[in-house]
Amino acid sequence: xxAVLVRSPWITSxxxxxxxxxxxxxxxLDGYNKERVLAKVTKIYDTIDSILTWSDREGxxxxxxxxxxxxxxxxxxxxxxxxxxxxxx
Numbered sequence: 007x008x009a010v011l012v013r014s015p016w017i018t019s020x021x022x023x024x025x026x027x028x029x030x031x032x033x034x035l036d037g038y039n040k041e042r043v044l045a046k047v048t049k050i051y052d053t054i055d056s057i058l059t060w061s062d063r064e065g066x067x068x069x070x071x072x073x074x075x076x077x078x079x080x081x082x083x084x085x086x087x088x089x090x091x092x093x094x095x
Contacts (some may be wrong), residue, residue, distance in 0.1 A: 011017045025047075057072045060075070
């Protein structure tokens with residue numbers, strides 16, 4: 007049962023699973039481009055694979071791994087903002 011839970015993509019995170027719809031809608035802000043959307047959406051598989059691999063390696067539930075990945079990406083984005091602008095913002 008644990009192996010099924012750990013490798014089941016539908017329980018990784020609703021944020022990850024819903025990502026395709028959010029990417030599709032967000033692209034409309036820049037003038038919708040189907041190819042750009044598909045390029046971004048296809049990365050969802052790799053993200054889920056990374057989450058499940060991390061979950062297996064660390065022995066944590068997939069949703070916890072997904073949350074940690076999101077937190078890391080947010081932190082990296084904040085650090086890039088500080089690096090490029092000299093101040094957070």
